[in-house]
Amino acid sequence: MPALGEDIFMAAGLGKQRLYIVPSRDLVVVRFGWTLTNLFSDQESLKRIIGQSD
Structure with a gap:
């Protein structure tokens, strides 16, 4: 996700x-939500949190 910054670190868990x-x-940022579908996007979520748009 270089567009969001060069120093982003991520750990991924179940769900x-x-x-x-x-x-x-x-x-x-900690996301505890459980997702049963593949609709979650790391890049889109971080863009919204950081406040960047395409």
Whole structure:
């Protein structure tokens, strides 16, 4: 996800659980939600959190 920053770190868990760390923005995001479909997108979610658009 270079478009969102060069320093994004992610850990992925079961059911699309996620941990994102973005040091340049002093940001840590934890997603505990359970997703039964493949509609979740890491890149789209981070764009919304960070506030970037295409």
